[in-house]
Amino acid sequence: MSRTCGAGRVRALSLAVVCAVALSGLPSAATVALDTTTGAPGIGDPYWPLDGNGGIDVRHYDVAVDYDFATGELSGTTTLTMAARTDLATFHLDLLLPVTAVSVEGVPAAFAKPVEHELRVTPATVVARDDVVEVEVTYAGRPGSIVYADELNWLASDRELLAANEPHMAPWWYPANDHPSDKATFDIAVTGPATHQAVSNGLLVNRRVDGARATTQWRVLRPMTTYNALLALGRYDVEQTTRGGLPSYVAVSRDLPAFERSAALRQLRRSDEITAWLARRLGPYPFESTGGLVTGLPAGFALENQTRPTYPGAPDTELLVHELGHQWFGNSVSVRRWRDIWLNEGFAQFLQHYWLETHRGQPAQQWLRKTHRAFAATRGFWRLDIADPGAARVFDNAVYVRGAMAVQALRHRIGDRTFWRLLRAWTDRRRHGTGGIGDFRTLAERVARQPLDGFFRAWLSAPRAPAVTRRNGLR
Ligand SMILES: [Zn+2]
Numbered sequence: 001m002s003r004t005c006g007a008g009r010v011r012a013l014s015l016a017v018v019c020a021v022a023l024s025g026l027p028s029a030a031t032v033a034l035d036t037t038t039g040a041p042g043i044g045d046p047y048w049p050l051d052g053n054g055g056i057d058v059r060h061y062d063v064a065v066d067y068d069f070a071t072g073e074l075s076g077t078t079t080l081t082m083a084a085r086t087d088l089a090t091f092h093l094d095l096l097l098p099v100t101a102v103s104v105e106g107v108p109a110a111f112a113k114p115v116e117h118e119l120r121v122t123p124a125t126v127v128a129r130d131d132v133v134e135v136e137v138t139y140a141g142r143p144g145s146i147v148y149a150d151e152l153n154w155l156a157s158d159r160e161l162l163a164a165n166e167p168h169m170a171p172w173w174y175p176a177n178d179h180p181s182d183k184a185t186f187d188i189a190v191t192g193p194a195t196h197q198a199v200s201n202g203l204l205v206n207r208r209v210d211g212a213r214a215t216t217q218w219r220v221l222r223p224m225t226t227y228n229a230l231l232a233l234g235r236y237d238v239e240q241t242t243r244g245g246l247p248s249y250v251a252v253s254r255d256l257p258a259f260e261r262s263a264a265l266r267q268l269r270r271s272d273e274i275t276a277w278l279a280r281r282l283g284p285y286p287f288e289s290t291g292g293l294v295t296g297l298p299a300g301f302a303l304e305n306q307t308r309p310t311y312p313g314a315p316d317t318e319l320l321v322h323e324l325g326h327q328w329f330g331n332s333v334s335v336r337r338w339r340d341i342w343l344n345e346g347f348a349q350f351l352q353h354y355w356l357e358t359h360r361g362q363p364a365q366q367w368l369r370k371t372h373r374a375f376a377a378t379r380g381f382w383r384l385d386i387a388d389p390g391a392a393r394v395f396d397n398a399v400y401v402r403g404a405m406a407v408q409a410l411r412h413r414i415g416d417r418t419f420w421r422l423l424r425a426w427t428d429r430r431r432h433g434t435g436g437i438g439d440f441r442t443l444a445e446r447v448a449r450q451p452l453d454g455f456f457r458a459w460l461s462a463p464r465a466p467a468v469t470r471r472n473g474l475r
Pocket residue numbers: 001002304322326344345348
């Protein structure tokens with residue numbers, strides 16, 4: 001993610017709604033534990049205790065939604081293919097919309113919504129540990145009226161819709177095990193006006209027009225985190241190409257002024273070239289397609305949606321590098337817990353500086369030294385532990401800027417060749433998986449053949465500017 005403006009926009013919304021969820025009597029993080037017959041309402045991430053669900057492992061989502069611009073209503077049927085990690089008499093999913101029916105293996109199941117964010121399902125018979133079952137959920141509601149975790153993530157006008165956000169987006173439009181540690185493949189079908197295009201992740205499979213309505217099907221072949229799933233519906237200029245065997249799909253909103261549309265299209269066309277540049281440094285591109293989408297809605301941030309990042313207006317080249325860099329750092333290798341966010345944002349931000357260095361711009365080490373000098377006396381800048389920034393500051397500026405400084409300092413400390421060998425080892429060994437900061441440090445020490453705990457402490461967690469030493473990568 002990269003904020004371009006209006007970072008506080010959704011944070012100011014109705015606290016009353018958020019408190020109603022928080023006070024509703026569900027367990028806190030400390031008590032979200034798995035017992036043998038009940039899947040827990042949360043996966044155990046202290047940042048957002050109700051996110052994800054204990055006891056289930058979703059393998060595939062088959063999402064079918066229909067959106068009505070006139071009423072703002074979304075109706076959907078999603079089938080989840082999921083494995084039980086323990087015997088389950090009941091289990092939870094995350095969904096903010098009202099539910100009308102649930103079935104498990106085709107048999108109607110009892111369900112309840114103890115709070116708006118949680119759907120509790122009680123199948124007719126216990127799902128045995130390691131069984132893989134299909135769970136179908138039918139639902140409808142107005143996502144634009146719903147706030148969760150202080151976020152109102154649904155962005156829609158009477159002509160265009162964009163569901164793209166982080167850390168939460170899925171529960172506004174499909175039931176999910178909404179945590180990056182449970183990734184799955186997806187089929188996504190979107191029905192809307194035949195005058196509009198529906199854009200999502202992966203490969204465009206089919207578009208079928210039925211009178212005034214059209215249904216577009218997308219397929220995601222590699223595991224994806226739930227927040228990365230994209231739903232965009234609007235009138236777009238679309239271009240589809242294939243370069244080096246990799247399909248690219250780019251879309252630009254026709255609601256943008258003509259000059260911005262052509263600038264956006266010109267920049268989005270560079271996505272496959274930048275993807276190829278990144279692949280030469282980070283290893284083979286992990287996914288089945290690339291591209292991007294520029295919305296006409298006031299999103300205020302860009303997001304790295306898997307295979308198809310979204311941008312608020314024509315992106316500059318560094319922003320393209322940032323969001324496409326996330327395809328390796330964040331999308332292929334995803335955070336295990338939200339506190340590991342440095343592994344996403346520090347590396348995507350560093351890649352922007354590395355792009356500049358290799359394209360007649362400032363060397364990244366010079367940027368590091370200058371930034372370190374400029375902020376040396378700014379105590380607030382160093383106070384945040386960016387290895388555990390807390391839910392409220394997970395996208396704090398320090399996570400990005402100090403995060404990128406730490407990556408460049410590591411590069412300088414262990415040497416360029418060892419550094420790129422480390423990054424390739426990380427993206428290769430954990431491809432389509434997850435990782436934490438501790439895992440990265442362990443791998444870095446192994447590849448660089450030296451202890452680095454003092455280095456990581458100085459750059460990520462110590463509440464002061466790292467000393468100008470060779471050990472800190474500043475000499
Ligand atoms: Zn980012």
